[in-house]
Amino acid sequence: MEVPSNIAGILDKLENAGYEAWIVGGCVRDSLMGITPHDFDITTSALPEETERVFAGMRVIETGIKHGTITVISDGVPVEITTYRVDGEYHDSRRPDSVTFTRSLREDIARRDFTMNGIAYSPKRGFFDEFGGAGDIHNGIIRCIGDPEKRFSEDALRILRGLRFSASLGFWIEDKTAAAMLDCRGLLNNISAERIFAELSKLLTGRRSGENILRVMTCFREIFAVMIPELRGIFDFKQHSKWHFLDVYQHTVLAVQSAAQLTAGKENALPLTLAMMFHDIGKPRCFTRDENGEGHFYCHAAYSAEIADEILRRLKCSNALRERVCRIVKYHDTPLKDDDRAVRRLLAKHGEQLACDIAMAHIADDLAKKEEARSRIPEWYAVISRIHRLASECCFTMKTLAVDGNALREIVPPSPLMGKVMKHLLKKVVDGDIPNEREILLQEAAKYVANRGII
Ligand code: ATP
Ligand code: MG
Numbered sequence: 001m002e003v004p005s006n007i008a009g010i011l012d013k014l015e016n017a018g019y020e021a022w023i024v025g026g027c028v029r030d031s032l033m034g035i036t037p038h039d040f041d042i043t044t045s046a047l048p049e050e051t052e053r054v055f056a057g058m059r060v061i062e063t064g065i066k067h068g069t070i071t072v073i074s075d076g077v078p079v080e081i082t083t084y085r086v087d088g089e090y091h092d093s094r095r096p097d098s099v100t101f102t103r104s105l106r107e108d109i110a111r112r113d114f115t116m117n118g119i120a121y122s123p124k125r126g127f128f129d130e131f132g133g134a135g136d137i138h139n140g141i142i143r144c145i146g147d148p149e150k151r152f153s154e155d156a157l158r159i160l161r162g163l164r165f166s167a168s169l170g171f172w173i174e175d176k177t178a179a180a181m182l183d184c185r186g187l188l189n190n191i192s193a194e195r196i197f198a199e200l201s202k203l204l205t206g207r208r209s210g211e212n213i214l215r216v217m218t219c220f221r222e223i224f225a226v227m228i229p230e231l232r233g234i235f236d237f238k239q240h241s242k243w244h245f246l247d248v249y250q251h252t253v254l255a256v257q258s259a260a261q262l263t264a265g266k267e268n269a270l271p272l273t274l275a276m277m278f279h280d281i282g283k284p285r286c287f288t289r290d291e292n293g294e295g296h297f298y299c300h301a302a303y304s305a306e307i308a309d310e311i312l313r314r315l316k317c318s319n320a321l322r323e324r325v326c327r328i329v330k331y332h333d334t335p336l337k338d339d340d341r342a343v344r345r346l347l348a349k350h351g352e353q354l355a356c357d358i359a360m361a362h363i364a365d366d367l368a369k370k371e372e373a374r375s376r377i378p379e380w381y382a383v384i385s386r387i388h389r390l391a392s393e394c395c396f397t398m399k400t401l402a403v404d405g406n407a408l409r410e411i412v413p414p415s416p417l418m419g420k421v422m423k424h425l426l427k428k429v430v431d432g433d434i435p436n437e438r439e440i441l442l443q444e445a446a447k448y449v450a451n452r453g454i455i
Contacts (some may be wrong), residue, residue: 001031001121006074007040008123010055010081015124017054019046020105021081022120022128029116032137033169035207042081043120045103051081067099084108090154093187106130113151113158114165114177115143140171148180156187159223160199167216168206178219185223196227197315204273210261213273217253228277230307233284240295243373248283254368255279262364268357271321275328275357276364278308305330327354332361338382341431343390346383348430352391359384395429395436398422403441411445421445 003011003023014021021044027037044051051070052060059073068083086107088098102108105120105128112118119133127134131145142162144151152159159181166173173181188196203209203216217224225232234248244251255276263269282303288296305326312322327350336342336359346355362380366373395401403425405418412421425441425448428434434444 001028003121003123004040006077007042007079010042010072010074010079011122011124013054014042014044014046014051014081015122017046017050019044019050019054020122020125021046022105022122022125024109024120025112025117028119028121029133029137031121032119032134040079042079043084043105043108044081045084045105047101048083051083068101085111087111087154093153093156093190094192095155110145112145113155113161115145116141116165116171118145136174140169141174142166142171142177143174144177144180148177149184152180152184153187156184157191157195157199159184159188160191160196160203160227163216163220163223164199164203164206167203167209167212170208170212181220182222185226188223188226193314193316197317200227200315201270204256204260204277205269207264209273210257210264213260214253214257217256218250221249228311230281230311234281237284237287238295239283239297240289240293242294243369245370246368248280251368252277252280255364258367259360259364262360268353268360271324271328271357272360272364274312274317274321274325275308275332275361278311278325279304279329279332279361279365281307301330301333304332324354324357328357328361331358332365334358336362336380336383338379338386340386340390343383343386344394344396344430344432347387347391347394348396348426351396352387355387355391356384359387395426398426400436401426401429401441402436402438403445407438407442408445411442412449417449421448424448 007023011021011023021042023040024043025041027040030037046054048065048068048070055072061071061073061078063069063071063080068085070081071078072081083101084103084105084107085099086102087096088100090096109118109120109128109130115131115133115136117133118129118131120128136143142165162173162177162181165171204213221231221235225235231249234252237248239248239251246254256273259272259276260269263272280297280300282305283297283300285303286297286300288298290296308329309322309326312325331350336346346358350358359380363377366377366380401422405414405422408418408421412418425444428444429436434440
C-alpha cells in the first residue's frame with residue numbers, strides 16, 4: 001500500500017519516539033479500492049501532549065484537543081493525528097458525553113462505524129483488520145462494527161453515512177445493518193441540519209451515485225422521509241398521465257439518478273440532483289383530472305419551488321445554492337425552443353449557468369418518462385450548445401449594453417423614462433433585431449422617444 005512520504009515521515013517520528021502510529025479509516029478504505037485518498041487520518045497510542053512533544057519543531061494546531069486530535073502541518077498540508085480513544089456513553093444519538101484515551105488500537109477501531117472504515121495500516125506493522133473490513137470491501141458490503149442498533153442509537157448520523165457509502169461506492173448494505181438503519185431512522189431527528197445536509201450532498205454527488213441512487217432512495221425511502229417529510233406526499237402518487245409510467249416518487253428518484261449520471265464530477269452535480277429531488281414535490285397540491293381521466297398538475301413547478309425553498313432553509317443549505325436549486329425547480333418544465341430568439345431570451349432572463357441548468361433539468365426529467373417524452377432530449381442538447389454559442393457572442397444585461405444612461409442623456413432627459421428606453425434597447429438586442437453597437441442604439445433610442453411623442 002502506498003503512503004505519501006510526508007505521512008510516512010509523521011508515522012516514523014511517532015514510532016521512533018516509542019509510540020504506535022497508523023493510518024486509519026477512509027484513506028485505507030479508499031486505497032484498498034484503488035481510489036486515491038483525499039486525506040490521511042493518523043491514529044496513535046501517544047496522548048495528545050505526547051504527540052505535541054514529538055512534533056515540537058513543527059507547526060501544530062490543537063484542533064480538537066478535547067477529542068484527542070492535533071493537526072500537524074507537514075509540507076504545507078494539514079494532517080490530523082488522533083489519540084486512540086473510546087467513546088463514553090451516548091445520551092442523544094449525537095455525540096458521546098465524554099471520550100477516554102486508551103493505549104489499545106482494537107478499542108479505538110471498535111468505536112468506528114463500519115468494518116470498511118475500521119482498518120488500520122502502518123508501513124512498519126502492516127494491516128490491522130480485526131473486524132473483517134478488507135473482506136467486506138472485497139465483497140462490496142457495508143456492515144456495522146458491533147451491534148447495528150446500538151451503533152445507530154449512539155450516533156444516528158451513521159445511518160446516513162451508510163446510505164452515502166452505499167450510493168457513492170456502490171456497496172450493498174448487509175441485512176442486519178440495513179434493518180437497523182430503518183428501525184433507528186427516527187433518531188435522525190436528533191441530528192443537526194448541517195450534518196444531515198453535508199451527508200445528503202455527498203450521497204447525491206458521490207463517484208458512483210449515478211448508478212446507485214435509485215436503489216438507495218427506493219429501498220430506504222422511509223429514511224429519506226424522516227429527513228424530508230414532504231417527500232411522503234409523493235410516495236405512490238399515481239400520475240394518470242400519458243407522459244409517465246411511474247408514480248411521482250419513483251419518477252423523482254429516476255430523475256435524480258439521471259441527473260447524477262449527467263453531471264458526475266461536474267460543478268453542477270449538487271444543484272441539479274437537489275433540483276430533481278424536489279422538482280415535482282408540489283404535484284399533489286395541484287392534481288386535477290380532465291373529462292378523459294387524464295391527470296394534470298398545472299403550476300406544480302411554482303409550488304415545488306416554494307416547498308424546495310422551505311426544505312433547503314430548514315436544512316441550512318447556503319443561500320446561493322438554495323436560490324439556484326429553486327430557480328431550476330421553478331423553470332424545470334417551461335417550454336424550451338432551439339432557436340436564436342428563444343435562447344437569447346432564456347439567457348437574458350437567467351444567465352448562462354442557470355439557463356444550462358434548466359435545460360439539463362429538462363433532460364434528467366424526460367429521461368425518467370415514457371419514450372414519447374424521451375424523444376425530445378436531442379432538442380434539449382441542441383438548446384445547450386446554442387446557449388453556450390450565443391452567450392459568448394451576445395449582450396444580455398444592461399451592463400454589457402453598448403450605451404449607458406450618460407450616453408443617452410442628450411436624447412432622453414434624466415427621468416423614469418430612461419429606464420424604459422434602456423429596457424427597450426436591451427430587448428431589441430436580445431431579440432437580435434439590432435446589433436449591440438453604440439451608434440445604432442442611439443438611433444433606436446431617438447426613434448423610440450420620437451414615436452412615443454415623449455419630447
Ligand atoms: P470520507 O471519504 O468522506 O472522508 P471517511 O470514512 O474518511 O469518509 P471521515 O468523516 O473523514 O469519513 O471519518 C474518518 C473515520 O472516522 C471514518 O473512516 C471512521 O472510521 C470514523 N468515523 C467518522 N465518522 C464516524 C461516526 N459518525 N461514527 C463512527 N465512526 C466515524
Ligand atoms: Mg476522511
